[in-house]
Amino acid sequence: MNPFDVWLFYRINHFAGVWPVLDRVMILFAQYGIFAYAVLMILAWFALPRRDENQRHALVTAALAGLLALAVNWALGLAWFRPRPFVVLPRHTFTQLIAHAPDNSFPSDHAAGAFAFAAGSWGRTPRWITVTFTVLAVIIAVARVFVGVHWPTDVLAGMVVGILSGRILAWAEPLFRPLTALGLRIFRYGDFTPSPRRFR
Numbered sequence: 001m002n003p004f005d006v007w008l009f010y011r012i013n014h015f016a017g018v019w020p021v022l023d024r025v026m027i028l029f030a031q032y033g034i035f036a037y038a039v040l041m042i043l044a045w046f047a048l049p050r051r052d053e054n055q056r057h058a059l060v061t062a063a064l065a066g067l068l069a070l071a072v073n074w075a076l077g078l079a080w081f082r083p084r085p086f087v088v089l090p091r092h093t094f095t096q097l098i099a100h101a102p103d104n105s106f107p108s109d110h111a112a113g114a115f116a117f118a119a120g121s122w123g124r125t126p127r128w129i130t131v132t133f134t135v136l137a138v139i140i141a142v143a144r145v146f147v148g149v150h151w152p153t154d155v156l157a158g159m160v161v162g163i164l165s166g167r168i169l170a171w172a173e174p175l176f177r178p179l180t181a182l183g184l185r186i187f188r189y190g191d192f193t194p195s196p197r198r199f200r
Contacts, residue, residue, distance in 0.1 A: 001088060001151065008152040009085055009094070012145045016095035027097050030143035033136060034110050037066070037117045040136075044129050045183075053190035055125050057180040061173045062120030062133070062166065069116035069165040073109050073158065082106035086148055096148035108150050111141040111158030112165070119166025137162070 016023060041059050048055050084105040086096045114137035121130050141155040169176075184190040 002153075005151040005153050006089075009089075009145060012142065012152070013085075013094050013148055016097055016146055016148060023097055026143040026146045029136075029139050030110070030147045030149070031098060033140040033143065034113055036136060037114065037133070040129075040132060041117075044125070045187075048126075050189055050193050051191075053180065053184060055129075056184065056189065057173065057177065058121055058124035058170075059129075060176060060180045060183065061124075061169050062117045064176060064179075065116040065120035065162075065166040065169040066113045068169060069112040069158075069162045070109055072161050072165060073107050073112050076107055076157075076161070077104045080106060082151070082154070084149055085151055094148055098147045098149060100149045105150055106154050106157060107161055108141070108144055108154040108158035110144055111137070111150075111155040112162040113158075114140045115159045115162025116165040116169075117162075119163040120169055122166070122170075124170065 016026070041063060044059055045056055082105045084100065084102060085094060086100070087102045114133075118130070118133040118137045121133050123130075137159075141159060144150040144155055145152055181190075185192050188194060
């Protein structure tokens, strides 16, 4: 492995196993943080103003960006296999907080998906959504190294893949308007919002 990865991995991972509360928090984000985006997107969909189509469309675009990032990661994984830290490092030199299969480490799917969701929302959703998505992505990326299942450059590469996926989908977002329109029709939002009744 390259010296930078080994050095930075140890710098981050040596905090694991020191404070039980921090361990539990990082395990939570490392394992389940990516699923929080589904919850956040559902909450945001219903929290946005009823007639707001564009910001709901940004949520749909962000979700599709996550799928694109995972597809790109899959292709990269076919081209290059990289063992995970717990496979190649001496057993007693690091702390592994979660079990994981010894599969391909590069790039990080969690980081790619998280940053794709975040990048897909940048500049197109309210600040509370953008900030929440981005902060969560950073924490997930750090947590994957903290718990001992990724090299730092795994999550950095995942970040690049995710951001590029998010920006590409944001650029191509007109192609997905029909999908958003379907959701708006189902929930009767946007142009499908019922007109308020007038009482005489």
